[in-house]
Amino acid sequence: MKVVFTTMFRETKGGGIGRVAHEIAPAFAFKHETLFIYPGWKTILKKRGKLTRLEIQSEEKNEIAIPILSSKNIKKIFEELKSFSPEIIHAQDLGPLSFLIQMWARKNKIPFVYTSHVLPTKIAGFGAQEISGNLGKILENKLAKKYFINFFENCEAVIALNKNAEKDILKFGYTGKIFLIPNGRDLSLYKNKKIKNCQAKANKILLFVGYLTRRKNQKFLIETMKYLPKNYVLKLAGPAIDEKYLVYLRNYCQKYKLNNVEFLGKVPYLDVSKLLLETDIFVSASKMEVQSLAIIEALASGTPVIGLSNETVDELVNIENGFVFSKNASPKEFAKKVKEICSLPREEYLKLSDSAREKVKELDWVKIVNRTAEKYKEIITDKLSHQTYQSKNISFEDFRSVTKFFSKLKINKEPYFNDLNVIILALTTLLASNFCSLFEEANSLIRKIRD
Structure with a gap:
């Protein structure tokens, strides 16, 4: 099978989605010919074994990379897609590259699939508002919603990570095929078993891994430490999206003399398994998590999880591997349960640990790739892949409005996009299925003029 994957994130960027x-992509390339298209520092094609990587020159601020969609780069993308001749294309986000390639798929009648790593009815709540208030407003604007709906409608199928995500996709208004396929992980990284007696350890280690954001609610975890003895240590591993929130958390710790809270910053992914090996309980107070990789990894390492109710905690955590609190639980209640689990006899703690591993044993990449490939085959043979899609007319007012929004977007008081990217991003957002045809017709006209 020949598969194309797309994303708007450079390697090591974009959190769990990235x-x-x-x-x-490399997991699929063990068995299948794979083309992976994503932002890079320059446009370059790399091939190793069955995996071909096409990096597209991009501009980056914070975690977001905006591809430079010049005629040269667009031509390169289309040429590589044509040469590769994919049987199916799979987008991991709603970014400009995924949109552009979706339009190529529409024109060439190639099945297109999207995995919804966010809840589509709450897209702005997944970090955008903390990156920039203006970005949050853009994502909540009617024009943006039109774009998201258009993107969903032009998919042969959408992959939901769990039943909560499926419900939200249906609520969003999508009526096409939905497949339930969770995220995969390399479970071999977490095969080392815990051997220390949590009850007998001098220091009890609590860990959270992820961005420091208001959505992930680290303040609740820090408040919990006020009700725990000083030999309980909370480690927060992850960078801050909003530096003001990090300053707020640090000041809170200083105010209440919580010297047992450690801010580790961004931890290399391969070092997370080492952190988990010494962790007694993974803690989460996130208000919204479609499917947290950090919680999957914690369970895979045999670390019990205590969390406030959210999409991931409700799906994966129970009294056999941790504990689930309601969203309105207090830090004091949370702390009491932490002490209870850390005080368990070694045999009982290891039962929790073994149950944690058992819960996620089916989420290894090898098994997820096989499950996904089976659905690809179903999609490829489905009659939907042979249907034609009518282009949608976009008014000049729509174009002018969305250009105005992108132009106003600022981060740290600086314009987020330069003038060229404002126009290109607005175009690729609004021209929909006419884009490929427009590009090819324009190139054809240029060639005629030159001749």
Whole structure:
């Protein structure tokens, strides 16, 4: 099978979405010919074994990379897609590259699939508002919603990570095929078993891995430490999206003299398994998590999880491998349960640990790739892949409005996009299925003029 994957994130960027995108492509390439298209520092094609990587020159601020969609780069993308001749294309996000390639798929009648790593009815809540208030407003704007709906409608199928995500996709208004396929992980990284007696350890280690954001609610975890003895240590591993929130958390710790809270910053992915090996409990107070890779990895390492109710905690955590609190639980209640689990006899703690591993044993990349490939085959043979799609007319007012929004977007008081990218991003957002035809017709006209 020949598969194309797309993402808007460079390697090591984009949190869980970016990590999954940069893992699923090489995981597929063990068995299948794979083309992976994503942002890079320059446009370059790399091939190794069955995996071909096409990096597209991009501009980057924070975690987001905006591809430079010049005529040269667009031509390169289309040429490589044509040469590769994919049987199916799979986008991991709703970014400009995925959109552009979706339009190529529409024109060439190639099945297109999208994995929804966010809840589509709450897209702005997944970090955008903390990156920039203006970005949050853009994502909540009617024009943006039109774009998202258009993107969904032009998919042969959408992959939901769990039943909560499926419900939200249906609520969003998508009526096409939905397949339930969770994220995969390399479970071999977490095969080392815990051997220390949690009850007898001098220091009890609590860990959270992920961005420091208001959505992930680290303040609740820090508040919990006020009700725990000083030999309980909370380690927060991850960078801050909003530096003001990090300053707020540090000041809170200083105010209440919580010297047992450690801010580790961004931890290399391969070092997370080492952190988990010494961790007694993984803690989470996130308000919204479609499917947290950090919780999957914690369970895979045999670390019990205590968390406030959210999409991931509700799906994967129970009294056999940790504990689930309601969203309105207090830090004091949370702390009591932490002490209870850390005080368990070694045999009982190891039962939790073994149950944690058992819960996620089916989420290894090898098994997820096989499950996904089976659905690809179903999609490829489905009659939907042979249907034609009518182009949608976009008014000049729509174009002018969305250009205005992108122009106003600022980060740290600086314009986020330069003038060229404002126009290109607006175009690729609004021209929909006319884009490929327009590009090819324009190139054809240029060639005629030159001749």
